[in-house]
Amino acid sequence: MLVNEVINAKDLPVMEFDGIIVGGGGAGMRASLQLAESGLNTAVISKVFPTRSHTVSAQGGITCAIQSDDPDDDWRWHMFDTVKGSDYIGDQEAIEYMCSEGPKAVFELEHMGLPFSRTEEGRIYQRPFGGQSKDYGKGGQATRTCAAADRTGHSLLHTLYQANLKAGTNFLNEWFAVDMVLNTDGAVVGVIAFKIETGEIYYIKSKATVLATGGAGRIYASTTNALINSGDGIGMALRAGMPVQDIEMWQFHPTGIHGAGTLVTEGCRGEGGYLLNKDGERFMERYAPNAKDLASRDVVARSMALEILEGRGCGPNADHIFLRLDHLGPEVVHKRLPGITELSKTFAGVDPAVQPIPVVPTCHYMMGGIPTNINGQVITIQEGQDKVVEGLYAAGEVACVSVHGGNRLGGNSLLDLVVFGRAAGIYIEESMKQGVELKNASHEDIDKALERLNKLNASSEGEQVSALKERMQQNMQNNFGVFRTKDLMEKGIDDLSQVRDEVENMHLKDKSATFNTARIEALEMQNLFEVAEATAVTANSRKESRGAHSRDDYPDRDDENWLKHSIYFSENKEVSKRDVNYRPKTVQAFQPMVRSY
Amino acid sequence: MSQAIPVAQLKSVTMSIYRYDPSLDEKPYMQDIVIEVPTDKDIMVLDALHLAKNQEPSLSYRRSCREGVCGSDGMNINGKNGLACVTPLSEALKRNKLTLRPMPGLPVVRDLIVDMKQFYDQLEKVKPYLITKSENPETERTQSPEEREELDGLYECILCGCCSTSCPSFWWNPDKFLGPAALLQSWRFIADSRDEATEERLDALEDSFSLYRCHGIMNCVSVCPKGLNPTEAISNIRNKLIAREK
Numbered sequence: 001m002l003v004n005e006v007i008n009a010k011d012l013p014v015m016e017f018d019g020i021i022v023g024g025g026g027a028g029m030r031a032s033l034q035l036a037e038s039g040l041n042t043a044v045i046s047k048v049f050p051t052r053s054h055t056v057s058a059q060g061g062i063t064c065a066i067q068s069d070d071p072d073d074d075w076r077w078h079m080f081d082t083v084k085g086s087d088y089i090g091d092q093e094a095i096e097y098m099c100s101e102g103p104k105a106v107f108e109l110e111h112m113g114l115p116f117s118r119t120e121e122g123r124i125y126q127r128p129f130g131g132q133s134k135d136y137g138k139g140g141q142a143t144r145t146c147a148a149a150d151r152t153g154h155s156l157l158h159t160l161y162q163a164n165l166k167a168g169t170n171f172l173n174e175w176f177a178v179d180m181v182l183n184t185d186g187a188v189v190g191v192i193a194f195k196i197e198t199g200e201i202y203y204i205k206s207k208a209t210v211l212a213t214g215g216a217g218r219i220y221a222s223t224t225n226a227l228i229n230s231g232d233g234i235g236m237a238l239r240a241g242m243p244v245q246d247i248e249m250w251q252f253h254p255t256g257i258h259g260a261g262t263l264v265t266e267g268c269r270g271e272g273g274y275l276l277n278k279d280g281e282r283f284m285e286r287y288a289p290n291a292k293d294l295a296s297r298d299v300v301a302r303s304m305a306l307e308i309l310e311g312r313g314c315g316p317n318a319d320h321i322f323l324r325l326d327h328l329g330p331e332v333v334h335k336r337l338p339g340i341t342e343l344s345k346t347f348a349g350v351d352p353a354v355q356p357i358p359v360v361p362t363c364h365y366m367m368g369g370i371p372t373n374i375n376g377q378v379i380t381i382q383e384g385q386d387k388v389v390e391g392l393y394a395a396g397e398v399a400c401v402s403v404h405g406g407n408r409l410g411g412n413s414l415l416d417l418v419v420f421g422r423a424a425g426i427y428i429e430e431s432m433k434q435g436v437e438l439k440n441a442s443h444e445d446i447d448k449a450l451e452r453l454n455k456l457n458a459s460s461e462g463e464q465v466s467a468l469k470e471r472m473q474q475n476m477q478n479n480f481g482v483f484r485t486k487d488l489m490e491k492g493i494d495d496l497s498q499v500r501d502e503v504e505n506m507h508l509k510d511k512s513a514t515f516n517t518a519r520i521e522a523l524e525m526q527n528l529f530e531v532a533e534a535t536a537v538t539a540n541s542r543k544e545s546r547g548a549h550s551r552d553d554y555p556d557r558d559d560e561n562w563l564k565h566s567i568y569f570s571e572n573k574e575v576s577k578r579d580v581n582y583r584p585k586t587v588q589a590f591q592p593m594v595r596s597y
Numbered sequence: 598m599s600q601a602i603p604v605a606q607l608k609s610v611t612m613s614i615y616r617y618d619p620s621l622d623e624k625p626y627m628q629d630i631v632i633e634v635p636t637d638k639d640i641m642v643l644d645a646l647h648l649a650k651n652q653e654p655s656l657s658y659r660r661s662c663r664e665g666v667c668g669s670d671g672m673n674i675n676g677k678n679g680l681a682c683v684t685p686l687s688e689a690l691k692r693n694k695l696t697l698r699p700m701p702g703l704p705v706v707r708d709l710i711v712d713m714k715q716f717y718d719q720l721e722k723v724k725p726y727l728i729t730k731s732e733n734p735e736t737e738r739t740q741s742p743e744e745r746e747e748l749d750g751l752y753e754c755i756l757c758g759c760c761s762t763s764c765p766s767f768w769w770n771p772d773k774f775l776g777p778a779a780l781l782q783s784w785r786f787i788a789d790s791r792d793e794a795t796e797e798r799l800d801a802l803e804d805s806f807s808l809y810r811c812h813g814i815m816n817c818v819s820v821c822p823k824g825l826n827p828t829e830a831i832s833n834i835r836n837k838l839i840a841r842e843k
Contacts, residue, residue: 048659049713051756052667066736103736110737113727113791115745115752122739148752154666155752162726197706226662259638262664343664346683466651510655514620515707518654 002513003199004457009446012192012203017043017170019208019428022177022191022233024050026153027396027417028212029160029169031376034425036167040432043170045177045193045204047228047520050161054214054226055417058153059339060267061127061145062109062418063411064102068123069143070134075099077134078144080590082412085131085296086405087547087557088592089246089565091581094401097374098412098419100586105418106146114159116148117336127336128270129410131296131597141294145411150265150339156414172204176520177232179449180209180240180392183439187390188240190441192449196520199513201453203446207436208391208428211237211370211378212421215397216531220363221470221477224256224263228524233398235527237370238534238570239452242380242389245400245565245578247368247531248539249548251408252482254300256362258320260347263364264340264357266410269293271336273325275304276356277312288597295597298407298548301361305482308360315358322356329353361482366531367408367548368538369400371567371578376401376424381567381578391438393428395420402565405580406547455504456522462507465518465525471499472532480539485552489540496533503529530570538568541575559592607633610690612649614656615698618707625705627696628653634686642689643670643681646697658709665822668757672709673698678759678820700762702771715771716758722775723783723801728794744790751785751830753823754778760817760827766810773806777817777827780808784830787837799838808834 001011019035021028024046035042044050065075079099083090110116110124117125124146132142148155164171177193181203188209194201216231217223234244254275255264269275274293277283287303288295295303304321307313314322325333333341333353344352371379376393379386395401396417403416479492503526510518544558545551564577582589609631617625632648634640643663650656658681659669665683672681674689675696689695703711729738761767761776775783783802786792802808808831817827 048661048667048669049717049756052659052661052669054662054667056667056755057662057664107733107735107737111727111729111733113786113789115748115789116737118740118742118745120742122741124737151666151753154755158752165721166724166726197712226667228661260664339666346665464654466654512618512620512655512707514618515657515710516655517650517657 001201003194003201003453003519004511004513006457007201007450007454009203009443009450012201012446014203014205016205017041018206018432019210020045020190020204020206021210021212023053023212023214023396023398024048024171024173025053025212025214025396025417026055026157026160026414027421028210029164030418030421031210031212031395031425032169033160033164033167034422035428036164036169038429040429043172043204045172045175045191047174047176047196049173050171051158053157054229055157056154057224057226057263058156058414059150059263059265060129060270061147061152061411062106062156062414063129063132063145063409064106064415065099065144066103066106066124066126066146068119069126073134073142073144075102076587077136077142079587080136081131081133082403082409083590084137084595085407085409087407087595088405088563089402089546089580090405091402092584092589093581094374095403096584096587097423098403098415101419102415105415105422109156109159109418112159112163114148114155116146127267128294130266130269130291130294130300131409132294141291145267145270147267150267150337153414176523177236178453178523180236181441181446181449182240183441183445185390185439187438188392189438192446192453197515199516207432207438208393210376210424211392211394211398212396213398215366216528217363217366219473219476219528219532219535221473222256222261223363224253224261225363230524230528231531232524232527233370233394234534235530238530241569241571242378243371243567243569244534245368245371245567246402246405247366247534247568248542248566249367249406250363250535251297251365251367251548252301252361253364254297254304254361255323255359256364257343257347258358258360261362262343262347264323264343264359265337266297268323268325268337268340271332272328273323276322276324277307278314278318279312283307291597296407297410299597301482302550304361320358320360323359324356325352326354326356365408365413366397367400367404367406369398370394371565372399372401374401374423375427376420377427381576393424395424406549452523452526456506456508456519457511459505459507462505463502465506465522468499468503468506469525469528472496472529476532476535480536483550483552484539486540489536493536493540496536500529500533534568534570537573538566538575542566563592606636608636610634610645610686611694612645613694613696614649614708616708617705618655639685639687641682642674642684642686642695645686645695646681657707666755668755671700671757671759673700678763680757680759680822683822700758702762702768711762713758716761716776716778719775719779720756720782723779724798725782725786727786727789727792729791730793738791740790747788747790748785750825751781751788754781754825755823757822759820759822763816763820765814766812770806770810774810775807777831780811780834781825781827781830784834787834799841802834802838
């Protein structure tokens with residue numbers, strides 16, 4: 001059966017696995033490795049060949065207290081920094097788990113062959129990153145981010161792919177997952193997916209489905225994210241009636257290359273680089289007297305945006321900031337930062353060993369996502385209570401476990417994806433041993449998951465994808481950026497609701513079944529739209545400023561009313577609150593404090 | 598932050614693009630698509646392709662990171678393999694014309710998309726993963742900075758396929774000659790002080806095709822978008838093989 005036919009459940013071929021993982025990035029391949037090594041029949045469904053996943057673009061490193069640079073380093077200090085960085089809405093049980101399990105997960109990567117940079121003692125090289133401290137914020141800057149030059153994500157992703165080859169994981173490469181199949185109990189029992197090359201479509205049945213589809217930075221016009229980051233898992237979850245959590249929290253990375261949006265790692269500042277305004281002033285000394293250029297990302301991004309708004313930006317249009325590295329000398333720049341040297345030359349025409357790099361805050365990371373517990377099990381909310389969705393897991397950027405809360409620390413995303421990809425794998429392995437019984441999906445259940453595709457195939461008129469995408473991206477960029485205000489957000493929400501109908505009724509002109517990228521882009525656009533609307537509505541609902549969410553009309557953090565997760569369902573577009581976890585297992589919870597750097 | 602974008606001067610560029618959808622077309626053809634590009638700034642070939650796709654949504658090509666690290670958009674750009682996303686249009690243009698074809702030597706799936714199966718199969722043959730026999734320590738395996746430096750110029754490979762599909766030896770024997778990308782990976786593990794399978798890796802390359810079909814043509818070196826040198830990796834393996842015979 002082909003993707004361009006009228007597809008019905010009755011004639012749809014079925015493939016069956018113990019566990020399937022949707023997404024072949026770091027989280028997905030860490031989960032699949034765990035499952036494949038345990039002997040379960042596992043498949044990774046990835047819309048690109050796995051090493052093309054966006055994890056490949058991570059540069060600076062993976063933050064973890066492995067005690068290489070500092071033998072006295074402590075995972076509890078890392079936990080403190082992460083809680084503070086999250087602006088106190090990160091779940092402390094999850095952060096505790098990530099920081100304490102982290103060293104094990106990092107050493108495993110090294111054993112798989114990850115080519116970390118090394119110290120003179122032969123240990124893994126670590127560099128300072130933003131928001132890091134020793135001794136619970138009292139001991140000055142820590143040096144905690146494990147690095148493979150400035151290509152850590154590339155090294156990590158290729159290493160995980162290699163390890164999966166060794167373990168014999170089944171890869172369904174260049175397969176696109178359309179929607180999840182739910183049985184009458186509301187449990188997830190697989191996905192509808194098609195092989196992009198030929199258009200052959202299947203119901204892929206599974207007892208455990210892991211969403212590891214990554215982020216959705218492409219809702220914004222300017223982003224460091226890959227073109228494939230379209231929030232496919234978020235779209236699938238919202239359409240299936242599940243919620244997203246803290247989706248208003250979008251990280252703007254301080255240093256995207258001006259104009260191109262490509263990332264320049266925080267490791268540049270970790271290695272000693274700093275930011276300058278048009279007067280040549282190291283302005284971060286004013287905003288964050290202690291941490292300076294290594295304050296948290298939300299703090300640095302806002303400071304830069306203010307400098308530009310107040311007329312102290314660089315360049316003829318005063319619209320960017322300079323990142324200076326030349327004082328480090330060519331030796332450090334070329335040895336520690338070879339990747340960004342290449343990117344700066346290609347996309348800004350400057351050699352950072354000689355000239356400063358023009359940078360602006362650029363959409364980078366989705367802190368929010370599908371709520372899960374520390375086993376990766378997806379949580380929904382019923383009558384105000386948490387409830388596990390049977391058969392469904394999520395890990396990595398698509399998930400909100402939540403270790404990043406309102407603001408993620410640099411180097412914590414790679415740690416998040418290996419720790420929780422691994423945790424989901426371990427939990428699934430255990431539960432399979434106990435035995436998992438899920439009711440089969442009926443034809444009706446499966447047909448529901450085919451609706452979107454059939455509608456697109458039947459389209460004979462309507463808007464083109466490219467026009468709708470541009471309209472949405474400009475809207476998000478202008479109305480839901482670094483600084484947010486009620487009027488603009490309401491205008492943005494209004495525009496999105498006008499577009500929704502057109503997005504649901506887009507015209508797919510090219511109906512070919514063979515490697516049809518127009519069909520993929522249309523399906524991705526619908527996913528992006530779900531993320532954009534969830535972001536917009538939730539941002540307007542959170543009436544305070546916290547982490548990356550900064551409002552002119554509510555400039556302060558409001559712990560009394562908003563020391564909470566936001567929860568959004570697309571069905572009624574309503575936002576509710578969920579308690580933040582302040583119950584770590586082995587340490588005292590860190591209570592909210594004034595957050596200064 | 599929004600800002601007014603000044604109205605840019607535009608110029609026309611003709612893109613001549615290889616088109617083929619086996620479900621619709623009897624045979625491949627070249628299609629001319631005229632796009633308007635700004636005169637005051639350079640764009641990348643991938644940006645030009647996006648402009649062309651806005652006019653012709655059926656035009657198909659792979660792309661992901663758009664910054665030269667994922668290796669999706671390898672293609673033949675005015676006769677030379679490269680990544681569309683890091684090739685400036687100004688450098689690629691010849692007499693204001695840009696000709697794009699799929700990477701040569703592999704079956705075409707559609708338009709600029711080739712079937713990479715042979716390429717990946719060859720990669721898998723070299724066992725591209727660390728093989729250790731001794732027990733893993735509790736922390737990391739140590740490696741000196743000098744030992745780690747041996748991996749520079751090797752681990753950065755992005756598997757785009759530009760090298761292998763520009764190699765005449767690979768065109769002739771894509772099933773028997775492993776090709777520059779796979780051999781670079783082979784050397785990446787032989788060169789790794791932590792790997793404990795050098796002898797078996799070398800054994801697997803002893804036949805007359807796997808490695809020895811490299812004739813030092815060096816197309817791989819001239820096209821590699823990451824500036825890597827597969828020919829050197831191949832000659833390093835060759836030297837190891839020869840040294841072992843003595």
